[in-house]
Amino acid sequence: MKRRLGYLALPLMMAAAFTTQAxxxxxxxAVFTKNQTNPFFQTVRVGADAMAKTLNAKTLQYIPxxxxxxxxxxxxxxxxxxxxxSAIVFTPVDYKAMVPGVEKINDAKIPVVNITDRSAxxxxxxxxGADDYSLGLExxxxxxxxxxxxxxxxxxxxxxGSLTNxxxxxGFNDALKENPGAKLLASQPGxxxxxxxxxxxxxxxQSNSQIDGVLAANDAMAVGAIxxxxxxxxxxxxxxxxxxxxxxxxxxxGKLLASGDYNGFYQGCxxxxxxxxxxxxxxxxxxxxxxxxxxxxxxxxxxxQPLEQxxxxxxxxxxxxxxx
Amino acid sequence: MIDITxxxxxxxxxxxxxxxxxxxxxLLAVLLICAVLAVLNESFLSxxxxxxxxxxxxxxxxxxxxLTLVVLTAGLDLSVGANVxxxxxxxxxxxxxxxxxxxxxxxxLACGGIVGLLNGIMVTALRIPSFIATYGMLWVLNGLTYWxxxxxxxxxxxxxxxxxxxxxxxxxxxxxxxxxVFLGIGTLFAQRTIWGQEIYAIxxxxxAARLSGIPVARRLLLVYAVSGTMAxxxxxxxxxxxxxxxxxxGESLTLPAIAAVLIGGTSxxxxxxxxxxxxxxxxxxxxxxNGMNLLSVSANWQPLVTGIIVILAxxxxxxxxxxxx
Numbered sequence: 001m002k003r004r005l006g007y008l009a010l011p012l013m014m015a016a017a018f019t020t021q022a023x024x025x026x027x028x029x030a031v032f033t034k035n036q037t038n039p040f041f042q043t044v045r046v047g048a049d050a051m052a053k054t055l056n057a058k059t060l061q062y063i064p065x066x067x068x069x070x071x072x073x074x075x076x077x078x079x080x081x082x083x084x085x086s087a088i089v090f091t092p093v094d095y096k097a098m099v100p101g102v103e104k105i106n107d108a109k110i111p112v113v114n115i116t117d118r119s120a121x122x123x124x125x126x127x128x129g130a131d132d133y134s135l136g137l138e139x140x141x142x143x144x145x146x147x148x149x150x151x152x153x154x155x156x157x158x159x160x161g162s163l164t165n166x167x168x169x170x171g172f173n174d175a176l177k178e179n180p181g182a183k184l185l186a187s188q189p190g191x192x193x194x195x196x197x198x199x200x201x202x203x204x205x206q207s208n209s210q211i212d213g214v215l216a217a218n219d220a221m222a223v224g225a226i227x228x229x230x231x232x233x234x235x236x237x238x239x240x241x242x243x244x245x246x247x248x249x250x251x252x253x254g255k256l257l258a259s260g261d262y263n264g265f266y267q268g269c270x271x272x273x274x275x276x277x278x279x280x281x282x283x284x285x286x287x288x289x290x291x292x293x294x295x296x297x298x299x300x301x302x303x304x305q306p307l308e309q310x311x312x313x314x315x316x317x318x319x320x321x322x323x324x
Numbered sequence: 325m326i327d328i329t330x331x332x333x334x335x336x337x338x339x340x341x342x343x344x345x346x347x348x349x350x351l352l353a354v355l356l357i358c359a360v361l362a363v364l365n366e367s368f369l370s371x372x373x374x375x376x377x378x379x380x381x382x383x384x385x386x387x388x389x390x391l392t393l394v395v396l397t398a399g400l401d402l403s404v405g406a407n408v409x410x411x412x413x414x415x416x417x418x419x420x421x422x423x424x425x426x427x428x429x430x431x432x433l434a435c436g437g438i439v440g441l442l443n444g445i446m447v448t449a450l451r452i453p454s455f456i457a458t459y460g461m462l463w464v465l466n467g468l469t470y471w472x473x474x475x476x477x478x479x480x481x482x483x484x485x486x487x488x489x490x491x492x493x494x495x496x497x498x499x500x501x502x503x504x505v506f507l508g509i510g511t512l513f514a515q516r517t518i519w520g521q522e523i524y525a526i527x528x529x530x531x532a533a534r535l536s537g538i539p540v541a542r543r544l545l546l547v548y549a550v551s552g553t554m555a556x557x558x559x560x561x562x563x564x565x566x567x568x569x570x571x572x573x574g575e576s577l578t579l580p581a582i583a584a585v586l587i588g589g590t591s592x593x594x595x596x597x598x599x600x601x602x603x604x605x606x607x608x609x610x611x612x613x614n615g616m617n618l619l620s621v622s623a624n625w626q627p628l629v630t631g632i633i634v635i636l637a638x639x640x641x642x643x644x645x646x647x648x649x
Contacts, residue, residue, distance in 0.1 A: 035572075036470040036471075036474070036475060036571070037470060037473075037475065037570065037571045037572035038475065038572070039475045039476060039477060041475060042474060042475030042476070045475075065463070065466070065467060065470070066466070067572060067575075157623050160623050160624060160627075185620075186617070186620040187620075187622075187623065188617055188620070188623060188626075189623035189626055191576065193572075193573070193576050194566050194568065194570070194573075195383075195562070195565075195566060195573065195576065195577075196576065198565070198566060199380050199613070199614075199617075200617055202376050202380065203373075203376065203613070203614045203617035203618055204617055204618075206367045206368075206370065206372055206373040206376060206618060207365055207366075207367040207368075207618045220477075220570065223479075223567075223568065224566065227490075227565070227566060227567055230490075231490050244477065245476075245477070246477050246479050246568065249479070249480070
């Protein structure tokens with residue numbers, strides 16, 4: 001409760017940030033994320049703040065009030081171009097539709113780092129992201145290894161056509177192809193929503209008496225599927241993706257087999273680090289695609305600590321984190 | 325012209341019989357969908373799946389039942405889904421901090437009801453069209469919920485509380501009992517009470533209703549408060565069933581609820597429709613999704629099929645009504 005009340009201070013802090021221009025010692029980094037609803041972007045923002053604090057800079061958070069709203073992010077870009085922060089750390093709400101926005105930032109000569117979703121165009125100092133395809137592939141491989149390479153599998157997809165979903169599901173399917181003993185019963189949409197995943201799972205259990213594994217394209221859907229299984233007194237191994245706090249709790253209690261870590265904290269840290277380094281005329285890494293980590297009951301401990309206590313990697317460590 | 329006498333207050337007989345005809349068509353549609361699905365998939369007609377469908381339809385129905393009353397007055401409540409999200413997050417926090425499920429349930433219902441009342445005040449006292457007022461409220465609620473949750477998720481609730489959404493009584497899921505209770509109350513209220521009939525009269529002709537002495541503003545206030553309270557109830561069922569609350573649940577709940585009301589035959593122009601029709605609407609939407617899951621219809625086709633069914637249902641409704649008039 002206490003921590004929630006702390007958010008009351010947020011508007012005040014933001015007002016302060018808007019009125020005081022960047023001081024000589026601290027650059028202002030505008031951080032653009034896609035929404036305020038997905039816990040993943042909260043980890044990105046906390047990572048960005050942590051790195052800015054370490055390097056004695058400031059962040060300004062830009063988040064569309066309507067999740068993933070293209071027009072809203074565009075108008076936020078127009079605002080930021082007027083406000084001229086030292087640099088921008090940018091996640092496009094849509095990797096194609098935001099290209100004109102990125103071009104506006106380029107025209108305004110504000111240095112910009114691309115994180116999370118790779119923009120289809122525009123000039124960036126560097127790209128920091130994870131790889132949805134390998135997250136899907138590695139989590140599914142882990143599930144199939146646990147099942148001994150066989151069994152009846154169900155995929156619960158995210159929002160059809162979204163970049164994350166296309167790549168994750170492609171990864172799932174490629175892992176299934178490597179295991180001819182496994183049978184894909186169905187690949188149905190849950191739209192990244194817990195309730196929809198629960199209902200899809202309930203429906204699929206009606207026509208499939210034996211389901212051994214569930215591949216869900218995010219953690220909320222994985223947990224929804226587990227609720228459905230519990231409700232029907234049935235058991236299956238379930239994996240999710242994102243490594244949310246809820247998923248870690250479920251892994252600890254043995255309900256969830258594993259979750260793929262998308263590593264939002266590191267993305268926030270490294271994106272901000274590269275932006276500030278460029279401003280200080282230090283070398284940057286052009287591209288860091290973080291290696292996927294499958295969080296299981298054997299390695300969840302580092303992910304179990306509160307976000308505020310996590311530490312950002314150093315530049316030397318960053319160059320070893322799957323940099324190309 | 326509508327006759328401004330006492331008879332105008334009780335829904336004219338022709339309305340009721342027309343509603344009866346419409347309901348008959350809808351039940352026929354449900355039977356047709358069921359027959360097709362039963363032929364295509366052997367598990368469809370199992371008792372387990374029928375209970376499954378009814379339980380899934382119940383959440384949409386709870387939200388849509390209150391909404392039906394609003395639509396009967398020729399209004400619309402676009403804030404119901406966002407209301408469910410905020411109520412669920414607040415009720416969840418209360419249960420987590422106090423440990424009391426009862427307190428959480430009461431808070432959830434109160435939160436939903438207060439939001440509804442505010443909608444009602446905007447529509448009556450401030451005379452803002454309901455579409456705009458509740459659309460504004462949708463944003464206010466989203467903003468509050470996103471800010472309050474800050475990207476976090478509440479999860480893990482007491483086992484007793486979880487019974488409401490996930491438990492069974494005499495072999496039937498508890499939400500089905502609640503569904504029957506609220507279907508009964510809603511139908512009796514709308515069809516058999518003076519207040520209910522006044523709501524129909526307001527929707528049919530607000531000027532005539534006012535002239536015949538119906539306290540229009542007070543009835544509208546009631547209708548929006550009921551819609552909000554039902555969203556509060558849905559938030560409790562949601563929390564208890566999903567064992568969690570997050571800020572982004574609203575958007576996925578509003579449109580199915582509106583669709584259920586429309587498929588159920590309640591007219592957006594007010595005065596025509598039934599709560600039972602809304603139940604059938606929720607059932608049709610659920611059956612279609614359930615059927616597509618059972619038949620493993622590709623994820624690409626599911627929204628398309630749902631969209632076509634909504635359009636078809638409303639078109640057929642308008643066509644048959646025109647003929648009846």
